[in-house]
Amino acid sequence: MIRSILVALDDTEGAQRARDLAIALARRTGAALSAATVLDWPHVKDANEAVPPGAAAFKERRDAARAKRAEQEAEAAFAACAAAAGDTPFARLRLTEAPAPALLAAGATHDLIVIGRDSTLGLEENPDGLAPVIEALLHDGARPLLVVPAAPLPAAGGVLVGYDGSIPAMRTIQIFALLGLAGEMPVKVLSVAETRDEAARLSGEAGGYLRAHGIAAEPVAVAGARPVDALLAEAAAMPARLLVMGAYENTGLRTLFTGSATRNLLRAAPCPVFVAH
Numbered sequence: 255m256i257r258s259i260l261v262a263l264d265d266t267e268g269a270q271r272a273r274d275l276a277i278a279l280a281r282r283t284g285a286a287l288s289a290a291t292v293l294d295w296p297h298v299k300d301a302n303e304a305v306p307p308g309a310a311a312f313k314e315r316r317d318a319a320r321a322k323r324a325e326q327e328a329e330a331a332f333a334a335c336a337a338a339a340g341d342t343p344f345a346r347l348r349l350t351e352a353p354a355p356a357l358l359a360a361g362a363t364h365d366l367i368v369i370g371r372d373s374t375l376g377l378e379e380n381p382d383g384l385a386p387v388i389e390a391l392l393h394d395g396a397r398p399l400l401v402v403p404a405a406p407l408p409a410a411g412g413v414l415v416g417y418d419g420s421i422p423a424m425r426t427i428q429i430f431a432l433l434g435l436a437g438e439m440p441v442k443v444l445s446v447a448e449t450r451d452e453a454a455r456l457s458g459e460a461g462g463y464l465r466a467h468g469i470a471a472e473p474v475a476v477a478g479a480r481p482v483d484a485l486l487a488e489a490a491a492m493p494a495r496l497l498v499m500g501a502y503e504n505t506g507l508r509t510l511f512t513g514s515a516t517r518n519l520l521r522a523a524p525c526p527v528f529v530a531h
Contacts, residue, residue, distance in 0.1 A: 256285045256433040260347075260364040262357060263291050263331035267404035268370025270334070275402055275526060276368040277339050282437060288364060289335045290347035291328035292356050294376025298324050324376065353378050354390035361397045365433060368400045371520055384521055398429055398530035401520055411495040411525070412440035415471070416485050417460040419445075422500035426530045427460055430498050431467040435528065439495060444474040444488050446481040453477055482519050494525045 261276035263269060273289065280287040298320045332346055349356035353375040361367045373385040380386060391399055413436050417423050430436070441464060445456035457473035464471040476484045489497055499519075520527060 256283050256365045256435070258286045258288070258364040259366050259368060260288045260290060260357075260361055261368040262370070262373055262375060263289050263328075263335055264370070264373050264375055265327065265331065266370050266372045266374055268372040268402055270370070271404060271406070272368045272370040272373075272400070272402035273335055274338055275400070275407075277335075277342055277344075279368075279435075280344070281342050283434060285365070287339075287342065287344040288347050288360070289332065289344045290349050290357070290360055291331050292353045292375040292378075293321075293324045293328060293348065293350045294352050294356075294378070295321070295350045296352050297377045352376070353385075353387040354394070357387060357391060358395050361391065361395055364397060366400060367391060367395070367397050368402065371401045371403050382517065382521065384517055388520070392529065392531050395531070398426070398433075398528060400526050400528050401523075402526045403523065405524060407495050407525065408493040411493040412442060413496045413498060414485065414489050414492060414494040415441060415443045415460060415464075415498040416481065416500075417443050417445050417456055418447075418481075418500075419456045419459065420500065422531065423460070424463075424500075426498060426500035426528075427463060429530050430528060431464055431469060435496070435498075436469050441469055441471040442474050442488070442492065443471050444476065444485060446476045446478055446484050448477065448479070450475050450477040485519070486522055486524075490524055496526055496528060497523050498528045500530060 259276050259280055261273055263273060276287060299317045347360055349360060371385060372380060372383050374380060375387060378386060388401060415427060443457045443460040445453045447453040447456060453475035457475050461471040461473045478484060
């Protein structure tokens with residue numbers, strides 16, 4: 255069962271949804287909750303910026319204004335978190351490194367990192383709507399992520415698990431099961447393969463593993479070569495309140511978390527995505 259949750263705070267809609275989801279998960283499971291702001295002093299103060307002669311005083315004033323604004327935004331995020339949490343306790347983490355190293359270090363002492371997919375975290379930019387720090391957390395971190403979109407969750411729905419039989423997929427469903435994230439929600443396991451028989455074998459394998467952990471799982475087998483499309487269609491049809499995926503690397507579903515397929519799935523998913531490497 256999950257014991258600790260880290261949620262990244264800022265003022266984007268996705269981050270606010272992530273905050274509320276993390277609070278709800280902490281209430282349901284009794285997990286300790288940490289809420290983190292990222293002040294990003296390396297970029298706010300821009301220590302490596304070349305300064306032309308006579309401009310040092312201007313840079314100092316500009317950096318001081320940036321730092322003050324970052325502190326004010328952090329305090330506002332903590333205040334909003336306290337209002338949303340009510341009597342649910344949480345620890346305040348005021349992180350001062352750049353987003354990736356800050357969250358990698360803080361995440362090492364937690365079971366799960368919850369982050370809005372549009373989070374800006376300090377001065378980080380996300381022109382395509384997907385926080386750049388997410389890739390770093392996937393590739394360099396040891397903890398699973400829960401990436402939360404700005405859209406509200408459906409009032410009812412279930413969990414959709416994407417499974418291709420790979421080692422990352424096996425690890426992901428193990429972590430998902432051990433953390434107890436399904437709760438009382440119904441679960442479907444979707445597998446995509448060249449033949450429906452092979453897809454049925456894979457979804458049955460994952461379903462059997464989950465049932466051994468007390469999670470009833472309905473297998474869904476799809477013959478084809480477009481796993482992203484199949485997952486998004488099934489997630490919309492259920493509707494899914496959570497999509498569970500491994501960080502795949504080679505063929506089939508394993509292409510999901512490399513290159514443009516990664517961004518397409520995370521940007522388009524209508525629900526939070528639980529992903530582990």
